[in-house]
Amino acid sequence: xxxxxxxxxxxxxxxxxxxxxxxxxxxxxxxxxxxxxxxxxxxxxxxxxxxxxxxxxxxxxxxxxxxxxxxxxxxxxxxxxxxxxxxxxxxxxxxxxxxxxxxxxxxxxxxxxxxxxxxxxxxxxxxxxxxxxxxxxxxxxxxxxxxxxxxxxxxxxxxxxxxxxxxxxxxxxxxxxxxxxxxxxxxxxxxxxxxxxxxxxxxxxxxxxxxxxxxxxxxxxxxxxxxxxxxxxxxxxxxxxxxxxxxxxxxxxxxxxxxxxxxxxxx
Numbered sequence: 194x195x196x197x198x199x200x201x202x203x204x205x206x207x208x209x210x211x212x213x214x215x216x217x218x219x220x221x222x223x224x225x226x227x228x229x230x231x232x233x234x235x236x237x238x239x240x241x242x243x244x245x246x247x248x249x250x251x252x253x254x255x256x257x258x259x260x261x262x263x264x265x266x267x268x269x270x271x272x273x274x275x276x277x278x279x280x281x282x283x284x285x286x287x288x289x290x291x292x293x294x295x296x297x298x299x300x301x302x303x304x305x306x307x308x309x310x311x312x313x314x315x316x317x318x319x320x321x322x323x324x325x326x327x328x329x330x331x332x333x334x335x336x337x338x339x340x341x342x343x344x345x346x347x348x349x350x351x352x353x354x355x356x357x358x359x360x361x362x363x364x365x366x367x368x369x370x371x372x373x374x375x376x377x378x379x380x381x382x383x384x385x386x387x388x389x390x391x392x393x394x395x396x397x398x399x400x401x402x403x404x405x406x407x408x409x410x411x412x413x414x415x416x417x418x419x420x421x422x423x424x425x426x427x428x429x430x431x432x433x434x435x436x437x438x439x440x441x442x443x444x445x446x447x448x449x450x451x452x453x454x455x456x457x458x459x460x
Contacts, residue, residue, distance in 0.1 A: 213260035225263040239440045303354040303457040349379035356453030359384035381456040385446045393446035398435040
C-alpha cells in the first residue's frame with residue numbers, strides 16, 4: 194500500500210517536534226508555567242485548564258498544552274488523572290479548591306460587592322467554602338447605578354480592599370461607564386459579558402445547547418423563562434441548584450470571581 198508521504202519526511206517531523214513526558218496532575222503538585230514563569234501548586238483543574246496558586250495565594254489558570262509546564266526543572270505535559278486516582282481523604286470544594294478544616298476566619302474589613310441577590314447566592318453556592326476560609330464577605334449592591342458614591346462611602350484603603358463584580362461589563366454598556374468612574378488602587382471592578390448572572394451558568398445544566406434568544410427590550414430572565422415554558426417564580430432556585438461545581442459556570446464568570454477573591458484576600 195503506497196504511503197501518502199515519504200517515510201523520510203515523517204521521520205524528519207518526529208525529530209523536529211520535541212516530545213515531553215506526560216505526568217498525571219495531582220493536587221499540591223508544584224509546577225511552573227513555561228510561557229509566563231508563574232510558579233504555584235495545583236489547586237484545581239477541569240477539562241479546559243489547570244489552576245495554580247503561588248506563595249502569595251494568587252490564583253491563575255492555564256490551558257493544557259504539550260510541554261507547557263516545568264516539573265522539577267524539566268518540561269512535561271500535564272494530563273488529567275483518571276477518576277479512580279483521586280485521593281479519598283481530600284475534600285474538594287465546589288470551586289475546585291482543597292477544602293480547609295471547616296473553621297471560618299474572622300471577617301476581613303475587605304468586601305466583595307455583587308449586583309444582586311442571585312449573584313451573591315451563586316458565589317456562596319460555589320465559592321462559599323473558600324470565602325469562609327479566607328474571611329471574605331460578599332454583599333449585594335441591589336443595582337450598580339450609585340456605585341461611585343457607594344465606593345466613596347466605603348472608604349477603601351490598603352487594609353480595606355473592595356472588589357466589585359458587574360454583569361454585562363462590555364465596551365459601551367452602562368456597566369462599563371459606571372466602572373470607568375471608579376478609580377482607586379484598593380478597588381478592583383471586574384465582571385462578565387453576560388446580561389445577567391443567570392446567563393453565566395452553562396445551559397448544559399438544563400440539557401440545553403444554548404440559552405434562548407430574548408428580544409431586545411424584554412427583561413432577559415423573564416423572557417428566557419417564557420421561551421423555555423417555565424414559570425419565572427421559583428425558577429432561580431431550580432437553576433442554581435443544578436450547578437454543582439465551577440465547571441458548570443462559564444469561564445468568563447469564573448475568572449472574574451477568582452480575580453476578585455485574589456485581590457481582596459491580599460490584605
